[in-house]
Amino acid sequence: MFSSVPKFKTAFLKKLEMMFGTSFEESTSQEQFQTLGHMIREYVSADWIQTNELYRAGAKKQVYYLSIEFLLGRLLRHNLLNLGVEEVVCKGLRELGIELDQLEEIEADAGLGNGGLGRLAACFLDSLASLDLPGHGLGIRYKHGLFEQKIVDGYQVELPEQWLRHGHVWEVRKTDDAVEIPFWGEIETRMENGRLVFRHLNAEPIMAIPYDLPVIGYHTQTVNTLRLWNAEPARFPAHADIFKYKKETESVSEFLYPDDTHDEGKILRLKQQYFLVAASLKAIVKSFKKKNKSLLAFQDYVSIHINDTHPAIAVPELMRILMDDEGLGWDEAWRITVQTLSYTNHTTLAEALERWPLRIFQPLLPRIFMIIEEINERFCKEVWKQYPGDWDRVERMAVIAHGEVRMAPLAIVGSHSINGVAKLHTEILKNREMNLFYQFYPERFNNKTNGITHRRWLLKANPGLSGLITDAIGPDWIGEPHKLAELMRYNTDSVFLGKLHEIKQRNKERLAKTILDKTGIEIDTESIFDVQVKRLHAYKRQLLNVLHIMHLYNELKKDPDALLSPRTFIFGAKASPGYYFAKKVIKLINSVADKVNKDPATKDKLKVVFLENYRVSLAEEIFPAADISEQISTASKEASGTGNMKFMMNGALTLGTLDGANVEITERVGRENIFLFGLSAEEVLDYQNNGGYHSLEYYHHDARIREIVDQLVNGFFPDTDNHFNEVYDTLLGHNDQYFVLKDFASYAEAHLEVSRKYLDRGKWLRMSLVNIAQSGYFSSDRTVREYADDIWKVHSALKV
Structure with missing residues (x-):
């Protein structure tokens, strides 16, 4: 049924009528999606039965x-890709006046x-x-x-x-x-x-x-x-x-x-x-x-x-x-x-x-x-x-x-x-x-x-980039992801790097449209897309990120030229329903976004976006568009991370601590192709065992920290009552368990380095290519x- 476009169209129309007792012209998008899904399941049923019989008998x-x-x-497009029939289905549906993208949106x-x-x-x-x-x-x-x-x-x-x-x-x-x-x-x-x-x-x-x-x-x-x-x-x-x-x-x-x-x-x-x-x-x-x-x-x-x-x-x-x-x-x-x-x-x-x-x-x-x-x-x-x-x-x-x-x-x-x-x-x-x-x-x-499956997170999520890779080194990387390393020979190829830049820009424009549709926020696609998407947890330190954004806002208010490059900070995270501190951080991010995005003095240079209901389908839009991957957990606390691998595979540069798999990413790409900051795991564990860290010292001795921490409780955010008192107490009253203030200066310096490097487009693209080329090791094929x-x-x- 998927061997040619005419055969697919005939089978699709027949299946639709049989399932729903309606003509194609009268059918809904939901019925069309259900029809295609059932066709795929029936198509694989022989192989599914054969696989199970092989396991039972062997x-x-x-x-x-x-x-x-x-x-x-x-699973719709993922299954079509794995079966090798995506092109036939795409063309067949298009001839019927249906876009596969539209059917994909039907699937929850x-x-x-x-x-x-x-x-x-x-x-x-x-x-x-x-x-x-x-x-x-x-x-x-x-x-x-x-x-x-x-x-x-x-x-x-x-x-x-x-x-x-x-x-x-x-x-x-x-x-x-x-x-x-x-x-x-x-x-x-x-x-x-x-x-x-x-x-x-x-x-x-x-x-x-x-x-x-x-x-x-x-x-x-x-x-x-x-x-x-x-x-x-x-x-x-x-x-x-x-x-x-x-x-x-x-x-x-x-x-x-x-x-x-x-x-x-x-x-x-x-x-x-x-x-x-x-x-x-x-x-x-x-x-x-x-x-x-x-x-x-x-x-x-x-x-x-x-x-x-x-x-x-x-x-x-x-x-x-x-x-x-x-x-x-x-x-x-x-x-x-x-x-x-x-x-x-x-x-x-x-x-x-x-x-x-x-x-x-x-x-x-x-x-x-x-x-x-x-x-x-x-x-x-x-x-x-x-x-x-x-x-x-x-x-x-x-x-x-x-x-x-x-x-x-x-x-x-x-x-x-x-x-x-x-x-x-x-x-x-x-x-x-x-x-x-x-x-x-x-x-x-x-x-x-x-590891992560490169077939979903690169081949499916980023068809522009995966097409460029296949044109350059052939299709073998899809089955043998370590062959992505062959991209290293294009590291000084200005034509290839130019195409890489064009693909990133198209992905950024696509995400910008999604953000506008979902939030009403218009963002500059020439700005640095700085992204932190993951579960909301204190050790993952979304708080460090948002405090630094408050600092950038303060700097812009003092000096309109303080930022070397416009920045768009994008968050996505769910907090466990009973995790009240995490929910306070979500409120803080949105309060900062409200203040920054509405201020005429800063809105063209700094934007903050919180995308609600972060999930896999949204992630597939976000990873290909990111310039910076925020992997800023307190060192020793993140077991591995897999978002860091998905960003890397799509050409984003990691800004992170030497924690989890960031350590191995650094080994692969070299310190010159990643932005590192903060305490090491050994230093964190030493502080936890032996003491010696006093967050109040950093509050008193760093004017930037004092300003942003005070802003949590001094009325800087209107109409939030005492909502951020708990965040304030976590940092000062409870001695900042995850070393947010300790790592702040190093984190701010790393962000300055990001801005400086981004100004040199050729250098940035070469760093991006190194990350893509070295990402094959982090395929789940190797792990499995x-x-x-x-x-x-x-x-x-x-x-x-």
Whole structure:
């Protein structure tokens, strides 16, 4: 149906009439989008079935990637690109009077994630399929995702994300594969035939219904699967309040990251995590048993990956299945569990390492808690045996301590591999945050620096640039991204650099139009587009950025020629609904924008834009247009970052600290092609350990800092009452935990260097080209190959 334009048009019109019982002339854009989506799904169905049959029949190992988030974005054009039929579809639709861009706008971003964790998982799925590797994703089908962000009077307002309003054209409901998950109740223990048997009584069951999405590889016949579980009522428990039970059941797959300020939210989050893990592991074991292989060889055919601590409950659940359902003894089950599971850590922040109060965990998951107690007891005995008398070490490493179940120790103890996501991050884990575990299990720790799928973030998002690259070095870079390095030979080619500049300008004009349409703000496309888009968190230091903008505004008010180049600062970020400080920073950014953009003295030289509801489809417009990529986290706090890689791949220059993957970007491009500032990770950790930093000293000794910090509370922003008192107190009263004031002078100097370099267009373009050429290393293809070879031990099912 996609082999030629006439065949596509005929098939499209026929499919439209069959699906909706209407003529093409009477059809809506939504119906046209649905028609095309169904055509694509049908087109890949043969390959999807063949891929699954190959996996079922073959003796190859498969990997299952468990993640609480999969931030997919839109799939229409991405799937067309991977199938190699985008041109035929584009031409066919155009001849029918439809633009593919218009149909693409119909598709909602799938509300299945929030930040880098979920986007990484989506990039990995693309790479697994494109490399012909047998790998599947397992997640939750959130009805409303995180939330839709609206900005009202500068404040974030959260609305339900209605991404499923028209269904999801890519999914297939698999009711026959439904799984029942028990919560609450009691455990009955008794002896049967000489072994201990456990029965879960009076449980409150939830039915997990799978929805499968095809994951289409680039120019390959491999079609892997992303399975998303939907929570629905099972048989209604006796004497239950039916409406209450239905509401509580469906809430499990309603929202991503429910507010866990109170116990009700904590229970819901823990329910979500067990729901994902229990449904997924039951399905995996069921699939394995069809191979007629011995369970004792389970780890030779199955690898299960835990993406951060959210699915760490896979450790006791796999033990439960192997022992309670399959009759294995503890030692056999433990050996299989450890050899099957692997764990990626995504943070150095202690507050992000999940812990669950026993008062919640034990009654909600009674059998799982019993197994964790046994894991903890056996592990603590091992630690004691190796370090006799060291009670402090045992206490700090214990899986259960101080009335909590600690999920990071559980994941470490129950996995054969623990990896960080950038060289610096892994070293911090090994030497600081997880040092006791590294001493105990040195062979388990390794690094796998994150990557991004260049097929979405360059080929799809930036067709102008990807076309220029292909014209210059051929198309092989799409399958072998390391070949982007061949662009280095154009580093002094003025014609090529001129084309690079033209493409950047077109991308800036496109984003400027989007900004005008969405915000009414008109921006200068000749200005420096300085962009910070990511989750809103104190350690990511959007606050440092906005304080510096206040400083630039103050300078312009004193001297209209203070800026060497006009600047447009662009923000995009969601703050967690319960994260009040982050929401204050959003309000501050919008208050600064309001003041700066309306001031006749500054509006032609300085603009500030906050784009609401930051998401993948918006990111695909932003990255190609950026000149500067703000990666300014407090050194040692960002595990890796992946936005830094997307900006780099699109020719933006990084302004950042030596944190996360910025360190490796610097190694690739050289210090002369990046703007670095601020404390090093070692300096930050030294201050945190030994003290010595006093933010008030910087407030008193730097007039610029004193002016902007005072402006938070002295009426500089009209009609905000005392709204920024908390920000003021964070900086001065609470000694500025993330060293915003400490790094301010260095940050301001780096911005001056940006302005100076931007004036030399030739120099700037050469720096930009170096970043593009060196970005191939940061493809998720490289990352996934490393996981496949070093951790999962999986190989292409298409190769003998």
